[in-house]
Amino acid sequence: MSKLREIVLDTETTGLDINSGHRIIEIGCVELINKVRSGVVFHEYINPCRDVPYHSTKIHGITDEMLKDKPVFEEIAQKFVDFISDSTLVIHNAGFDVKFINMELGRLNHDFISSNRVIDTLSMARRKFMGSPASLDALCKRFNISLESREVHGALVDAELLAKVYVEMTGGLQISFFHNAEQSKEQTTEESNHSMSKKYHEPRDFLLSQEEIDAHRELLKSIKNPIWVKSKFAN
Numbered sequence: 001m002s003k004l005r006e007i008v009l010d011t012e013t014t015g016l017d018i019n020s021g022h023r024i025i026e027i028g029c030v031e032l033i034n035k036v037r038s039g040v041v042f043h044e045y046i047n048p049c050r051d052v053p054y055h056s057t058k059i060h061g062i063t064d065e066m067l068k069d070k071p072v073f074e075e076i077a078q079k080f081v082d083f084i085s086d087s088t089l090v091i092h093n094a095g096f097d098v099k100f101i102n103m104e105l106g107r108l109n110h111d112f113i114s115s116n117r118v119i120d121t122l123s124m125a126r127r128k129f130m131g132s133p134a135s136l137d138a139l140c141k142r143f144n145i146s147l148e149s150r151e152v153h154g155a156l157v158d159a160e161l162l163a164k165v166y167v168e169m170t171g172g173l174q175i176s177f178f179h180n181a182e183q184s185k186e187q188t189t190e191e192s193n194h195s196m197s198k199k200y201h202e203p204r205d206f207l208l209s210q211e212e213i214d215a216h217r218e219l220l221k222s223i224k225n226p227i228w229v230k231s232k233f234a235n
Contacts, residue, residue: 006032006119007083008090008163010155011097012060014052018103023048024073025062027101028156029083030163032090035170037163042083043156045070061152073104081110089113090166092136092158094120121166128169136162143168 008030015022029042045062047070057063091097094115102112125134132138136158140147145164150157220226 004032004034005085005087006035006090007087008032008159008166009084009097010091010158010162011100012062012153012155013100014048014050014056016096018100021050022100023050024100024104025052025067026060026155027076027080028154028159029080030156030159032163032167035167037160041156041159042080044076044080046076047072059153061154074108077105077108077110081105084113086117088117088119090119090121090162092120092162092165093122094118119166121162121169124169136165139165139169 010028011024012026013022013024024046025048026045027042031038031040045067047067049072052062052064052067089098098113098115098118105112121139122134125139129142132142137147139145140161143165145161145168147161150161
């Protein structure tokens with residue numbers, strides 16, 4: 001069975017509107033293999049070549065001072081594209097993040113991220129829990145996922161939280177369990193087939209010693225009411 005690789009992704013930006021010149025300032029990605037976090041992440045702070053408005057800093061805590069010595073998007077673009085590769089992207093409110101990522105990629109003539117490779121967990125949550133709040137915070141509370149690490153919004157922190165939420169919403173731990181069980185079954189079958197393919201030697205004839213014959217007779221005498229005696233009298 002092949003491994004399912006998914007990338008849970010989040011961004012932070014200078015603002016909400018690309019048409020107003022806002023840019024990405026942080027990207028965080030978490031790798032899932034068969035719905036289990038592998039421990040592999042991608043994380044970059046990015047110099048947007050513009051100011052970070054105060055009202056945005058209040059949300060994510062990122063300031064101009066923090067970004068002044070960070071790479072521009074062009075410097076990390078290929079590393080980012082290589083990391084996500086052709087894997088499915090899992091994003092909360094995907095339209096927002098994809099819009100910004102495609103804007104940045106478009107500036108460099110990179111291929112855009114198509115919507116058919118993206119899972120939007122906001123839409124998924126609204127379908128699954130109709131009428132209930134579907135923000136990341138609300139979903140974490142629904143699944144008893146701790147928010148202690150989240151003093152402010154952060155791309156990597158939010159991607160880590162979203163990975164946990166996504167696993168809960170998709171029953172991913174069970175899927176992973178059955179996947180691993182299937183792999184174990186396949187491995188056992190292969191080992192069994194390998195064992196069956198071994199060449200066995202034919203049993204060889206050998207003579208019992210007189211000592212072994214005498215020991216066997218003494219053993220038979222110690223058995224009370226042996227079945228072969230009963231059968232003899234029954235006949």
